[in-house]
Amino acid sequence: MTRLLVVEDDPDLALALRVLLARRGYEVSVAADGREGLRLLFAERPALMLLDLLLPGLDGWEVLDRTRDMSDLPVLVLSGLGDVDDRVRALRSGADDYLVKPFAHAELLARVEALLRRSGPRQWAGEPAGDDLLLVPERRAALWHGTEIRLSDIEYRLLQVLVRNRGRVVTTEQLLERVWDDTTAFGRDRVKFAVLRLRRKLRAAGGPSAHDPLEAVRGLGYRYESAPARTTGTSDRGANA
Structure with missing residues (x-):
């Protein structure tokens, strides 16, 4: 079963995402802050991460930056920040897609499926990147x-x-x-x-x-x-x- 990681500090939204994605057949882990998100990312090595930007403590920008030091897994940013500058910054920082809250469930699922479909085998720090x-x-x-x-x-x-x-x-x-x-x-x-x-x-x-x-x-x-x-x-x- 494909594992997804949701990093979201709003408990109601986190629960809704867990239920929505689980019904589609995904195995879902949830983290309520950036540090827990990075811990689960390293421990579970999911196929895709859904990431909020405005997280307590370690914010989503830092999580995204550290994620890109560890892996090239797909990252879908889910954020209430809807300005063009925020979307551009996230994409240039390594996000693969950006969805502004509130969003339609059907669109979220379509974007998750598209990212998983396009992604190849994930590479992680400490693993060979190819050949020698x-x-x-x-x-x-x-x-x-x-x-x-x-x-x-x-x-x-x-x-x-x-x-x-x-x-x-x-x-x-x-x-x-x-x-x-x-x-x-x-x-x-x-x-x-x-x-x-x-x-x-x-x-x-x-x-x-x-x-x-x-x-x-x-x-x-x-x-x-x-x-x-x-x-x-x-x-x-x-x-x-």
Whole structure:
């Protein structure tokens, strides 16, 4: 059964969400504050989190930030904050969707189902991110073939975005927005040179026989690829970087 985590301090709404989601067949855990939410998140590793922002003690913004240091699980924000600035801030901070209170039950269920349908296998801090790569968020570092690589904040975010979209092309514009918060054409060289620096660090740590997971897709952007089976032929790797 798919487990969901609801982090909501309004007991009436929390109960209503538990009943609504349980009737749809989900297993539901509820936390009334941010600290309890993080404890349950780490202990139970749910498939999706529904998160209020205005929580007592540790607020939802901090919970969202710490969640993204631990996992890429889908996060649906449920909040009475309806301003565009709040929605944009939440989405840029790592939320996958945002629903303003009060909301229709049918819409909530549809958004939960859509997020679960689109999400792949969850990755958590302390677990391999693919191949011989392990992301270490608390140190902004990565382990590649057993060797720790110290990364700048930009390099870490760049690698994190590419890994979370493993096998899919992330365009240069998307990387500028998600890593640098910049969508200008002038910033395109930032991506190119950041990928070059990151690739050099991976090569230095992995040695000449290690697979290069960073693939440049001509005219589009970049992709993180798992080690391929041994085949013959040429690669487009390095075309843009």
